Amino acid sequence: MNTPLRVGVAGAGNVGTHLARRLAELGDRVILTGVWSRRPERVRPFLDASVPVTDQPEALMPADIILLAVPDRVIGQVSEIFRPYEVLTAHTSGATPKEALRTERKGLFYPLQSFRKEKPEMNWEDIPVFIDAVRPSDLELLRRLALLTGGEVIPVTPEMQPGLHAAAVYANNFTNALLAASRRIMETQGWDFRLLLPLIRETVARLEEFPPEAVQTGPAVRGDEPTVQTHLSWLKDRNLHDEAALYEAVTRYIIRRLKK
Ligand SMILES: NC(=O)c1ccc[n+]([C@@H]2O[C@H](COP(=O)([O-])OP(=O)(O)OC[C@H]3O[C@@H](n4cnc5c(N)ncnc54)[C@H](OP(=O)(O)O)[C@@H]3O)[C@@H](O)[C@H]2O)c1
Numbered sequence: 146m147n148t149p150l151r152v153g154v155a156g157a158g159n160v161g162t163h164l165a166r167r168l169a170e171l172g173d174r175v176i177l178t179g180v181w182s183r184r185p186e187r188v189r190p191f192l193d194a195s196v197p198v199t200d201q202p203e204a205l206m207p208a209d210i211i212l213l214a215v216p217d218r219v220i221g222q223v224s225e226i227f228r229p230y231e232v233l234t235a236h237t238s239g240a241t242p243k244e245a246l247r248t249e250r251k252g253l254f255y256p257l258q259s260f261r262k263e264k265p266e267m268n269w270e271d272i273p274v275f276i277d278a279v280r281p282s283d284l285e286l287l288r289r290l291a292l293l294t295g296g297e298v299i300p301v302t303p304e305m306q307p308g309l310h311a312a313a314v315y316a317n318n319f320t321n322a323l324l325a326a327s328r329r330i331m332e333t334q335g336w337d338f339r340l341l342l343p344l345i346r347e348t349v350a351r352l353e354e355f356p357p358e359a360v361q362t363g364p365a366v367r368g369d370e371p372t373v374q375t376h377l378s379w380l381k382d383r384n385l386h387d388e389a390a391l392y393e394a395v396t397r398y399i400i401r402r403l404k405k
Contacts, residue, residue: 153208155215155223164212165177179205191265217241256274274298
């Protein structure tokens with residue numbers, strides 16, 4: 146049996162608290178050396194009492210891996226703290242290349258999920274983790290860790306990373322923005338956005354069985370131009386110009402890419 150991996154978590158925001166919870170669950174396979182937060186008292190309510198929280202980054206050492214779950218803009222600066230230890234540091238950002246780290250042993254440990262620390266349940270078995278590292282032996286360490294946290298483990302190169310993150314932006318951020326537009330339209334009529342939740346759930350549920358192209362419905366894919374024009378006029382008449390522009394852009398995309 147492998148000796149347990151010693152892992153420290155730097156940054157106790159959305160990702161850091163979820164990682165810490167998951168690592169703490171892994172019992173004798175991972176030793177969580179600690180969670181570094183500049184304000185431990187703010188983090189405590191989100192973590193089990195057994196999780197060691199410290200306001201000293203040095204207290205995470207000795208460790209095999211330090212996971213940096215800090216905002217993208219400070220990854221380089223925070224990694225400096227761990228440079229003297231020659232430890233593998235891996236950040237958790239899909240948008241940032243591992244080269245942003247200023248330690249010698251650099252890695253990426255990107256769980257492809259949206260985390261909120263206020264929502265404690267998270268099915269890690271479902272979450273793919275994308276990994277990268279400068280040294281092959283470090284990639285193996287990250288693979289070992291990712292196999293323990295659960296889900297599929299996928300190596301990613303710096304060339305592939307922007308494409309991966311862009312796809313995630315479409316799947317999560319853009320979908321959410323479309324739903325915000327949908328809510329704005331509902332509210333002009335005084336209707337609750339929640340009335341759309343069953344439809345949204347059904348749309349997502351179908352993707353378990355079919356690719357999105359196979360389940361596209363609606364006026365654009367049917368080539369129903371009169372309905373498209375009615376919707377656009379309705380939106381513009383109510384000064385919903387941003388929503389109308391979005392409607393036109395997505396409709397164009399559906400006609401070009403999804404219409405059979
Ligand atoms: N949120 C997501 O769903 C998600 C998903 C995948 C990947 N990511 C990536 O994961 C990383 C963390 O994202 P997040 O959403 O967890 O961010 P977050 O909620 O803002 O948390 C980041 C934490 O970093 C610490 N921090 C902030 N500035 C710092 C500094 N100058 N020095 C040291 N620590 C600092 C803070 O912890 P303390 O105040 O406790 O010290 C803060 O809570 C980012 O790279 C992000 O791109 C996020």
